[in-house]
Amino acid sequence: MDIVKSILNEEEKADPSKSTSVHKDEELDIDLGTLLASDYNTLHVKAIKSERNSYLKDLTRDNVQLLINKIWELPIERVDEAIIAVLPKPQFVLPRSRIIPKPKPLTKWQQFAKQKGIQTKKKGKSKLKWDEELKEWIPTYGYKRTKAQEQKEWLIEAKDDADPTTDPFSKAKLDKKERQSKNELQRLHNIAKSKNIKLPRVGLPTRDHFSNSQQLSEALTIARTSTASVGKFQSKLPKEKDAKGIAKEVSGMKRKRKAPPLNVVEEKSQNKNLVDSILEKKAKILHESYSTGTAEIKQSATKNNKKKKDSLKHSKNAKKPKAGKGKRDLHKKVGGRKRR
Numbered sequence: 001m002d003i004v005k006s007i008l009n010e011e012e013k014a015d016p017s018k019s020t021s022v023h024k025d026e027e028l029d030i031d032l033g034t035l036l037a038s039d040y041n042t043l044h045v046k047a048i049k050s051e052r053n054s055y056l057k058d059l060t061r062d063n064v065q066l067l068i069n070k071i072w073e074l075p076i077e078r079v080d081e082a083i084i085a086v087l088p089k090p091q092f093v094l095p096r097s098r099i100i101p102k103p104k105p106l107t108k109w110q111q112f113a114k115q116k117g118i119q120t121k122k123k124g125k126s127k128l129k130w131d132e133e134l135k136e137w138i139p140t141y142g143y144k145r146t147k148a149q150e151q152k153e154w155l156i157e158a159k160d161d162a163d164p165t166t167d168p169f170s171k172a173k174l175d176k177k178e179r180q181s182k183n184e185l186q187r188l189h190n191i192a193k194s195k196n197i198k199l200p201r202v203g204l205p206t207r208d209h210f211s212n213s214q215q216l217s218e219a220l221t222i223a224r225t226s227t228a229s230v231g232k233f234q235s236k237l238p239k240e241k242d243a244k245g246i247a248k249e250v251s252g253m254k255r256k257r258k259a260p261p262l263n264v265v266e267e268k269s270q271n272k273n274l275v276d277s278i279l280e281k282k283a284k285i286l287h288e289s290y291s292t293g294t295a296e297i298k299q300s301a302t303k304n305n306k307k308k309k310d311s312l313k314h315s316k317n318a319k320k321p322k323a324g325k326g327k328r329d330l331h332k333k334v335g336g337r338k339r340r
Contacts, residue, residue, distance in 0.1 A: 033090025037067045105194035217243040
């Protein structure tokens with residue numbers, strides 16, 4: 001602490017305007033573990049309006065000076081001609097803007113290496129490697145490595161069993177793409193395994209994919225009807241039938257017609273079910289331009305009934321029409337009795 005006091009006294013003698021003593025009405029809430037100082041004193045509104053920049057600079061200078069004074073009160077150490085203060089544990093917990101990231105799941109190789117105790121080589125080596133053929137330094141990975149590989153493999157030795165018509169360069173590119181796709185598929189398998197996602201196996205389906213026979217028959221029907229002819233020319237197995245209710249899902253597939261009702265009661269029940277289904281959907285039976293209420297519809301229905309009754313009365317009281325003379329014109333409507 002004598003070293004600290006001597007340093008502060010020297011600074012005060014050099015520049016007396018920069019005093020280390022600062023007066024505050026309310027002491028600052030200082031957390032030395034996070035180097036956080038909270039000032040709860042009231043601000044001077046007039047000073048902010050008149051001289052904002054100078055007021056804020058003085059305020060920050062005083063608060064920082066109080067924080068530094070608290071730091072110099074801590075136990076100190078000297079490391080290579082430098083004085084270091086030992087900070088205590090933080091008391092103020094700073095909130096995180098995002099959730100703490102979860103650790104990445106281990107890959108299949110990493111799990112195997114952990115079980116067997118295999119230690120991977122660290123990437124502390126240099127990226128460049130000396131090549132004896134090209135007589136230059138080549139990177140071990142990156143786009144420049146591919147160019148160097150093309151310079152080295154400008155000639156490919158043909159094997160005795162190889163086909164002379166095939167191009168070895170194109171075959172090498174194809175093999176490389178297959179290896180890349182295989183590695184990518186393995187990477188996706190590792191991700192699915194870490195997240196407990198079931199993947200379909202290659203070959204025959206198992207009970208994991210189809211829990212009952214109905215699902216299996218539906219899958220077979222969809223696979224057979226997923227052609228341009230909707231499965232018309234696809235051969236069926238003996239005693240194979242289409243799955244029930246699959247015609248709604250497969251567009252273009254013929255649906256089985258329902259048999260006609262056997263009696264009046266069955267016909268009434270079918271009509272009743274049809275009407276119930278229409279009313280449940282709340283379909284608009286009336287035309288869109290027809291905007292009338294239920295009361296007006298009832299009035300119009302009663303008026304139509306009255307007109308029908310009046311026309312029937314008039315027809316009963318009316319005289320019978322006379323028979324026409326001469327030949328009847330079929331294009332004109334002429335009254336008279338119909339011959340039986």
